Amino acid sequence: MVIEKICCLGAGYVGGPTCSVIALKCPNIKVTVCDKSVERINQWNSDKLPIYEPGLDDVVRQCRGKNLFFSTDIAQGIQEADLIFISVNTPTKTFGNGKGRAADLKYVESAARMIADLATSNKIVVEKSTVPVKAAEIIMKILRANTKPGVNYQILSNPEFLAEGTAIVDLIEAERVLIGGEDTPDGQKAIQELCWVYEHWIPAKNILTTNTWSSELSKLAANAFLAQRISSINSLSAVCEATGADVSEVARAVGRDSRIGPKFLEASIGFGGSCFQKDILNLIYLCECLNLPEVAAYWQQVLNLNDYQKIRFTRKVIESLFNTVTDKNIAVLGFSFKKNTGDTRESPAIYVSQTLLDEGAKLNIYDPKVEPDQIMYELTNPYVTSEPEIVKKNVEIHDTAYSAVTGAHAIVLCTEWDEFKTLDFQKIYEVMMKPAYIFDGRKILNHERLQNIGFHVQTIGKRLNRMPSNRAQGSQTMP
Numbered sequence: 001m002v003i004e005k006i007c008c009l010g011a012g013y014v015g016g017p018t019c020s021v022i023a024l025k026c027p028n029i030k031v032t033v034c035d036k037s038v039e040r041i042n043q044w045n046s047d048k049l050p051i052y053e054p055g056l057d058d059v060v061r062q063c064r065g066k067n068l069f070f071s072t073d074i075a076q077g078i079q080e081a082d083l084i085f086i087s088v089n090t091p092t093k094t095f096g097n098g099k100g101r102a103a104d105l106k107y108v109e110s111a112a113r114m115i116a117d118l119a120t121s122n123k124i125v126v127e128k129s130t131v132p133v134k135a136a137e138i139i140m141k142i143l144r145a146n147t148k149p150g151v152n153y154q155i156l157s158n159p160e161f162l163a164e165g166t167a168i169v170d171l172i173e174a175e176r177v178l179i180g181g182e183d184t185p186d187g188q189k190a191i192q193e194l195c196w197v198y199e200h201w202i203p204a205k206n207i208l209t210t211n212t213w214s215s216e217l218s219k220l221a222a223n224a225f226l227a228q229r230i231s232s233i234n235s236l237s238a239v240c241e242a243t244g245a246d247v248s249e250v251a252r253a254v255g256r257d258s259r260i261g262p263k264f265l266e267a268s269i270g271f272g273g274s275c276f277q278k279d280i281l282n283l284i285y286l287c288e289c290l291n292l293p294e295v296a297a298y299w300q301q302v303l304n305l306n307d308y309q310k311i312r313f314t315r316k317v318i319e320s321l322f323n324t325v326t327d328k329n330i331a332v333l334g335f336s337f338k339k340n341t342g343d344t345r346e347s348p349a350i351y352v353s354q355t356l357l358d359e360g361a362k363l364n365i366y367d368p369k370v371e372p373d374q375i376m377y378e379l380t381n382p383y384v385t386s387e388p389e390i391v392k393k394n395v396e397i398h399d400t401a402y403s404a405v406t407g408a409h410a411i412v413l414c415t416e417w418d419e420f421k422t423l424d425f426q427k428i429y430e431v432m433m434k435p436a437y438i439f440d441g442r443k444i445l446n447h448e449r450l451q452n453i454g455f456h457v458q459t460i461g462k463r464l465n466r467m468p469s470n471r472a473q474g475s476q477t478m479p
């Protein structure tokens, strides 16, 4: 079979960019991205795409209406496709068996059932969502238990490794594409057919093929390793603050060892995003189910350390502000989980904001790309607060950093947006309450310059010595 038509179920952060790039690189393949949300599909068909991703607008503009389509007609998408990506959301279960740890596969299951109901010809079904090991088996069981005569299914695992904010480059210049399938002649044939799609732009040597379970586990493992590096450097950031070492210098020295490498060693207020925590929770749940409690405990510690880092940072903000933030105005700069995305899932800014609100602070929040409704949605979520009305009363969303900081007692920088580095801090100092505090949770500002202006500055992984000119204003070292 030569693949002529691809359908993707789920037009989210993964399905949308991935299929846009496939359409760009494979002009002879018709790619239809389907979603059950009419609103999402309307946005994909408008000038304002539902997700902010550098370079995505361009790709969509080039292909939409030619060989790239966004549609709510899931039935047609499934029926005409030779290959179907399942790219639906897989949140962590919030109730029942495995609550708080296991992935909720209800959307994956319902996508598989839709395919089983609607397919009238052979399909290669490709699992693209991040799912626990053996999820392909669920898809396989559903499809094969409901197969109509003359319809054959091959199920592949093809995890996505893109990172938000760099998704388009990650897809176009993928270091590796991973495809897992069954070790049968039909399984191998399906793998080759998906390889053919990627070979339109990815060198064959960068396409790895494995069995299904290795592919699924590799995705969890890759995210677990990345998250573990961040927890490792964050653990050392606490040691640096206590000893006078500088975590950036330590990271630079450690990263020079080619066995370790320099990337992903940025100490921060903790990692966020839809993948790291969720995938590690999946891994932990898997280990518990396999009766491997020591392995589960090992990975649990990566999450514990991440929580500790968020708590530690927020506690320092409160302690520095004379142990009370009640009725103080605090400017929160950045709300997304990293720069260059409007995504707020598991953003550390949520924990920081929620804790400050619980302590009675008034927050002025500014983020260049997160929609105000999204910020309010996160902060009034029942998992975050039992008092949404108080949150609404005490949170103001601003459309510039300068308006957010006016009259503030402190700035808490949660996301490393480039524009924060070039703010006019002299001007900001003048419009803030005194003493004026800055807590740089991402280590991106010029701390010495800020101290010279008169700010009290604290950051992650470095003890900032008090400036002589500021002696009268009290100690600047981390407590």
Ligand code: UDX
Binding pocket: 160, 161, 162, 163, 164, 165, 223, 226, 230, 263, 264, 265, 266, 267, 268, 269, 270, 271, 272, 273, 274, 275, 276, 337, 338, 339
């Ligand atoms: C991640 C993986 O990188 C990607 O391969 C996978 O497909 C999905 O999960 P993403 O969550 O989009 O991608 O972003 P990533 O760049 O990995 O950042 C995750 C979090 O870690 C962010 O909150 C970021 O600020 C934080 N981080 C990252 C650090 O704190 N320090 C670092 O050195 C790197």
Ligand code: UDX
Binding pocket: none
């Ligand atoms: C180590 C560091 O590599 C070196 O930089 C430092 O200066 C001293 O400590 P060493 O202990 O001599 O060097 O050997 P190394 O090659 O690091 O191996 C240490 C142990 O880890 C060995 O038992 C080795 O078998 C084991 N190992 C290493 C693994 O089990 N898996 C690996 O992938 C690598």
Ligand code: ADP
Binding pocket: 009, 010, 011, 012, 013, 014, 015, 034, 035, 036, 037, 040, 074, 087, 088, 089, 090, 107, 110, 111, 114, 129, 130, 274
């Ligand atoms: P991800 O980050 O994994 O891409 P998102 O939440 O951004 O996750 O996107 C998943 C999308 O999948 C959502 O837009 C949701 O509406 C869609 N979806 C869920 N179930 C189905 C389904 N059965 N058919 C089509 N789309 C679905």
